[in-house]
Amino acid sequence: MKLSDEQLQQFDELGYVMLPDIFSLDEMAVVNGDLPRIYDMQRDEVWRESSGAVRTAFAAHTYSEPFDLIGRHPRLVEPVQQLLGGKVYIHQYKINAKAAFDGDVWQWHQDFGTWHRDDGMPEPRAMNIALFLDDVTEFNGPLWIIPGSHKEGVLEAGHDLKTTSYPLWTLDNGKIAELANEHGIFSAKGRAGSVLMFHSNIVHASSPNIGPWGRTIVYLSLCHVDNHITRHKRAEWIAHRDFTPIDIANDDCLKELARKAVAAE
């Protein structure tokens, strides 16, 4: 799994690349099959909206076999290694649920801003790769990205503790309007199994989901091993402290897991 020159150029210019249909629906079914069990868990890692609906399940690779494979999957890890130029470790692992009717807003923010301020990550040599577990449409809270905003560096931000159940360093409305008027907004939609890579300084947000269809996206935040965090203010399951390079799984690992499950029935 290698990005083409054209994809590398797009990432450089716009700060994101959309990769449609990277995983098959069969592979997604294996992963989705473990979600009900995870969403039922009462543990710190499973963060809820004020409504009680699951907002984010952190560190799912530590308590779910299919999500462990996703976190080590070559189709996700190799393109990031290519872009960051070396071995990476998992800095953060999130399943963001955006439940039907109840999924709340993610305010406008940059991820590296938080990683730098809260976790002491030295440089933006880290990035997100997102996997759509459901079809993402205009009706279930797609990610909105301001193309080119990664070239702004780390923007001023305030620590928003009020808008949602989850604290976030959020950007000024005036700056968002200025950037969006210059660059527009890209809405990242696609079928289940599609992948979105985006720069850690890209400005992004997502709407509340008032629609009747939920959508789950897995976010792997991968960091170059030489650029690991230096402060441990946040919980270990939010900002990991194990900087061991990812041990990449086989490309057919999800199919293999499905075969094992059938054999065990």
Place this chain on the structure above:
Amino acid sequence: MKLSDEQLQQFDELGYVMLPDIFSLDEMAVVNGDLPRIYDMQRDEVWRESSGAVRTAFAAHTYSEPFDLIGRHPRLVEPVQQLLGGKVYIHQYKINAKAAFDGDVWQWHQDFGTWHRDDGMPEPRAMNIALFLDDVTEFNGPLWIIPGSHKEGVLEAGHDLKTTSYPLWTLDNGKIAELANEHGIFSAKGRAGSVLMFHSNIVHASSPNIGPWGRTIVYLSLCHVDNHITRHKRAEWIAHRDFTPIDIANDDCLKELARKAVAAE
């Protein structure tokens, strides 16, 4: 201004008709020009979000010359008269602002449900015609409609006094999911000057606006004069008690107003 047979058939089947570019941008400029004055008013009719941003300016035809003309404009009133089969009066007149960053949700609801329960309107011989004062896009809280849902009649609803600053009879999530899975959702987007007509029993909602672009839509709720309301529980400026048929203005009334304004400068 007459709807074609095809448009009448679409309205009957789907419960809505979209009419693009009915007003010119010059005409819209005349109307938009009065918005800052209206949004600055401190009066009961100008309803605010909990953030303080204007949510709705009711009864703007009573305190704004361009909005009076919109409320009597032949391109809006005549198609409604055609569909309802006779003279109509203004039951409700709303400018819905959906401010950038702050515009709040309109939960899933039917309008006739409210008019019937709160205002004692006998039959759904009333309907909405909406005029887009701004471009409406996927990024500023477009109206979402469930096509065909007007055939369900008045659905069960609960009086939601909590979600936003404005009380609303809202529908059950299970019913919304059932209808949307059957019929899909239509997102009503279009350029400024476009018009959307929709049945008073259509199920609809709109998202909060987290984007940097506001969007204002005028909603005329017009009722057949024989079907006027019978209960006066809500304020006069929310549910009007003057059942006089609309005195239709000239087609060029907005251009004329602009000419007068230039001459007076």
